[in-house]
Amino acid sequence: MMVERKISVSRVFLWILLVIGAAASIFPFFWMLIGSTQNPNDVVAGVLKPGNQFSQNWKYVSGTYNVLRFFLNSLKIAAFTVIFGILVNGFAAFGFEKYRSKARERVFAVMLLALILPQIAIVIPLFRLIATFRLLNTHLAIILPSVMSVFIIFFLRQNFKMFPTEIMEAGRVDGAHEFRIFFTLVVPSMKATFTSASIYIFLAQWNSYLWPLMIILNNVQKTLPIALFSMMRDYTIQYGAVMVVVCISTFPILIMFLAMQRQFVQGLLGSVK
Amino acid sequence: MDKKGSYYRYINNVGWIYVAPALLLYVGLLAYPILSSLYLVTQKWQGYSHKFIGLGNFARMFRDGLFWQALGHNFLFMAIQMPLMIFLALILAVILNQGIHRFRGTFRTFFFLPAVTSLVAYSVLFRIILQTNGLLNSFMMNMHLITQPIGWLNDPFWAKITIVLALTWRWTGYNMVFFLVGLQNIDTQIYEAAEVDGASRLRQFFNITIPLLVPVILFSAVTSTNGTMQLFDEPNVLTWEGGPANATMTVALYIYRQAFVLNSDFGYASALSYVMVLISGLLAFLQIRFLRERS
Numbered sequence: 094m095m096v097e098r099k100i101s102v103s104r105v106f107l108w109i110l111l112v113i114g115a116a117a118s119i120f121p122f123f124w125m126l127i128g129s130t131q132n133p134n135d136v137v138a139g140v141l142k143p144g145n146q147f148s149q150n151w152k153y154v155s156g157t158y159n160v161l162r163f164f165l166n167s168l169k170i171a172a173f174t175v176i177f178g179i180l181v182n183g184f185a186a187f188g189f190e191k192y193r194s195k196a197r198e199r200v201f202a203v204m205l206l207a208l209i210l211p212q213i214a215i216v217i218p219l220f221r222l223i224a225t226f227r228l229l230n231t232h233l234a235i236i237l238p239s240v241m242s243v244f245i246i247f248f249l250r251q252n253f254k255m256f257p258t259e260i261m262e263a264g265r266v267d268g269a270h271e272f273r274i275f276f277t278l279v280v281p282s283m284k285a286t287f288t289s290a291s292i293y294i295f296l297a298q299w300n301s302y303l304w305p306l307m308i309i310l311n312n313v314q315k316t317l318p319i320a321l322f323s324m325m326r327d328y329t330i331q332y333g334a335v336m337v338v339v340c341i342s343t344f345p346i347l348i349m350f351l352a353m354q355r356q357f358v359q360g361l362l363g364s365v366k
Numbered sequence: 367m368d369k370k371g372s373y374y375r376y377i378n379n380v381g382w383i384y385v386a387p388a389l390l391l392y393v394g395l396l397a398y399p400i401l402s403s404l405y406l407v408t409q410k411w412q413g414y415s416h417k418f419i420g421l422g423n424f425a426r427m428f429r430d431g432l433f434w435q436a437l438g439h440n441f442l443f444m445a446i447q448m449p450l451m452i453f454l455a456l457i458l459a460v461i462l463n464q465g466i467h468r469f470r471g472t473f474r475t476f477f478f479l480p481a482v483t484s485l486v487a488y489s490v491l492f493r494i495i496l497q498t499n500g501l502l503n504s505f506m507m508n509m510h511l512i513t514q515p516i517g518w519l520n521d522p523f524w525a526k527i528t529i530v531l532a533l534t535w536r537w538t539g540y541n542m543v544f545f546l547v548g549l550q551n552i553d554t555q556i557y558e559a560a561e562v563d564g565a566s567r568l569r570q571f572f573n574i575t576i577p578l579l580v581p582v583i584l585f586s587a588v589t590s591t592n593g594t595m596q597l598f599d600e601p602n603v604l605t606w607e608g609g610p611a612n613a614t615m616t617v618a619l620y621i622y623r624q625a626f627v628l629n630s631d632f633g634y635a636s637a638l639s640y641v642m643v644l645i646s647g648l649l650a651f652l653q654i655r656f657l658r659e660r661s
Contacts, residue, residue, distance in 0.1 A: 107465045114458060115476040118539060121491045122479065124501070128494075136494060139501025181387045188384025197381060204392055209650040211596045213618040214639040215396060217625055217632060218403030222395070241391035271380045300484040302599050303618075307626060318486035322603060325490060332494060339487045350482045354475065357482070358543055 125343065128336035136332035150333040160338055162313060163320040167342070170235050170316060171298040177240045178294045179287060185241075186249035187275055191261065207243045212303060220307050234308045235316075239298055245290055252286040253279075288356045292349065299346060317342040407640055409633035416633060423637035433638065436608075436615040437645075439526070443616075444594040447530045452586055455538045459545035460575060474546070477539030485536075489603035492532050493519065496604075522613035525605045529614050532600055537593075541586045548582035549575070580660060588653045595646055598622065617642055 128136045131144035154160040189201050228234040264274045302318045309315050321338050350357050409416040427433055462470055495501045496518035503515040518528045560570050598618040601608045608615030625635035
């Protein structure tokens with residue numbers, strides 16, 4: 094009897110711990126929804142009741158602030174990075190793993206060095222290069238350097254190890270062209286891997302801040318994180334409107350996460366395999 | 367024989383064609399810019415021109431108090447935030463794995479959620495919540511936990527705590543998921559044997575769980591060391607440009623400000639970048655050696 098009671102007390106304690114942790118984790122999401130309907134004073138004061146200012150806030154961000162434009166900019170940049178990133182890194186991972194040679198292994202080893210390079214060390218010389226090519230203030234300058242990712246190549250290569258080489262041989266016997274093997278045999282059977290990689294690339298680009306901050310100086314080209322940062326720079330900060338933009342930049346990711354949670358977690362776990 | 371030789375050559379060429387686009391981008395947009403900027407380290411910027419000063423930038427670095435202060439902050443955040451986060455993540459993972467049987471998936475989702483939000487978006491949210499007259503202070507005063515509002519963003523000491531809290535909020539669930547996977551790979555028979563031997567839950571945790579999770583814990587440590595060394599977004603947005611009074615200035619942010627905000631001194635910024643590459647390389651080397659010894 095005593096033992097049972099003791100267990101249930103510790104169980105209650107565990108549940109309290111979990112609930113507090115979970116509440117702390119999701120509170121900001123809940124609060125940003127409420128905040129988007131409030132006037133600036135209530136946002137700062139942290140009033141937890143929904144207000145009635147949503148349409149004013151929306152008018153401000155869509156009219157004065159053109160948030161739709163920033164949203165489309167972010168979407169376009171992330172989408173192109175995913176498409177080219179999957180192609181370029183997928184090809185490379187496949188080439189390194191299924192067409193092994195000593196020379197290519199050495200190249201791969203050198204490429205892996207990039208994993209320890211701090212981003213700030215790359216962006217300064219890269220900025221000068223982009224400036225020389227007169228690509229400042231273009232979306233191309235954001236997309237191009239993020240297409241090739243050593244981490245993604247590494248992740249895909251690890252997964253390609255599971256793809257049986259015999260199937261490739263069978264394809265060759267059937268007379269399939271080398272480059273058709275990739276698209277007709279590999280891609281269809283490794284959909285989950287490609288989905289994980291796509292999610293990872295999309296997430297990283299959608300949230301990226303340091304590099305776009307350097308590249309984009311004019312208003313129309315801004316992405317959501319950069320726009321949000323400049324809203325916080327304004328002389329009088331429109332907190333209600335800020336909350337609307339926070340919602341807009343968080344929702345797509347949130348929906349994606351809840352819809353594809355399994356692949357999402359797998360994508361992030363890919364590196365420990 | 368000759369036919370076979372030409373087939374191998376063909377296959378080898380296909381291999382190069384596959385890796386070519388990535389290799390081109392790697393060389394053009396990573397290796398080339400970094401190596402070609404090596405000479406910038408020796409240059410001093412004066413307006414639009416620059417001149418050779420040899421190792422002058424490094425001499426300046428040794429005299430630059432703010433750089434050392436920033437580097438100190440990086441290590442401080444690492445030393446405090448990393449153990450705190452790994453400890454919390456471990457506890458949560460163990461509870462989710464063994465302590466409860468219901469709503470496991472729901473809790474996992476909730477804890478993981480912060481890791482997918484945009485850094486800027488959450489920094490902005492935290493910035494509003496943590497204002498002196500903001501949500502957290504008024505909540506804590508209503509609960510009589512504090513009598514004076516805390517200067518989460520204005521006080522040099524509390525601003526550092528703010529960065530630690532924000533990083534912990536964002537990354538604990540992420541690391542917890544790694545630990546969960548690690549825990550699920552542990553054979554339950556080991557625990558059953560320990561139970562038979564009369565080992566308490568606490569002893570099982572310290573003598574079985576932790577030792578078996580060491581590789582995963584090390585992986586987390588390596589990833590967050592790297593992340594903390596590169597810390598940029600939070601001190602720039604949340605505590606605003608490394609403020610108050612540089613109390614949360616980090617090396618990455620300092621380099622950025624040298625190159626783009628204060629005096630567009632690309633020479634000095636490049637020199638500092640190379641120092642950072644050196645530090646990151648050294649840390650990676652030490653961690654890999656430690657990992658090797660362990661396994």
